[in-house]
Amino acid sequence: MQADALLTQDELDFIQNMQHSPQFDVADATASLLLNSDSKLKNLLTRLIAHEQVTLQAQFENHQMSFPLQLVEDEFHATHLQVGAPSIYEDGPMVRPWRLTLDTPIALEDDMGLSTDLWVREMSFKGVLLEVRQPGEPPARFSLWFNPGNAEAPIALEGTLQRRAADGLAAYRLSQRHPAEIERLREYILQQHRRAHPEVHAA
Incomplete structure (x- = not known):
């Protein structure tokens, strides 16, 4: 290694290990969610989530799940959509938690x-x-x-x-x-x- 290198060999090894760690596997499609939409719809959704309670609804047989959506800012000041733990309901004579x-x-x-x-x-x-x-x-x-x-x-x-x-x-x-x-x-x-x-x- 050159004497004027910015990183030592140990630092390079650490970065390479981090890149190959399973938690940094960007190929895992289940770990990320990409929102494909018209920019106007994205802006509308962003405004609604910022000021109102917005949820994502899902239904499976006699169960309903309501996922809360919120905007979070990361360390680079980029805004991301975060999905929280759902409220779970069950169907019957009336829908109840x-x-x-x-x-x-x-x-x-x-x-x-x-x-x-x-x-x-x-x-x-x-x-x-x-x-x-x-x-x-x-x-x-x-x-x-x-x-x-x-x-x-x-x-x-x-x-x-x-x-x-x-x-x-x-x-x-x-x-x-x-x-x-x-x-x-x-x-x-x-x-x-x-x-x-x-x-x-x-x-």
Whole structure:
């Protein structure tokens, strides 16, 4: 190597390894999405996504998925269209959020990571059905943590009592005040939907 080279051999080897890494394989068509459209339609779509809630809808048998779209700016100040985790619905007498029924109830945790008397039986991105293992009335509101064990970190949930059900169960509507936590909840529910309905997610 020449004495006045800009990069050392180690630096060149590192760059070449990065280029050949699977995560940098630009030939993988499933890793990117190209929007082919008239420039006027692209401008319209960009304006709508920047100022309104825009979603991409998909339907498979009796399931509907609504993917939120948003604009993100990368480190080079280029704007990209980003697709978020979907809200999953199921058809029936009425369309409702898909509910994940837990094989084993999971206790909600307090800020110290200690189990409470509220146990999750079912959940969707909009609400939870809790088993109340304490005497008396279920709380009107809660602000606790859902820790399924395989998530990177517990998910913060805030709920407001909607109705009491039989056998010590209570239905709560989840607050939408913390979009990042609701996004994490949608991602968790998507993972569970993938396990329950692999035919929907098969490549």
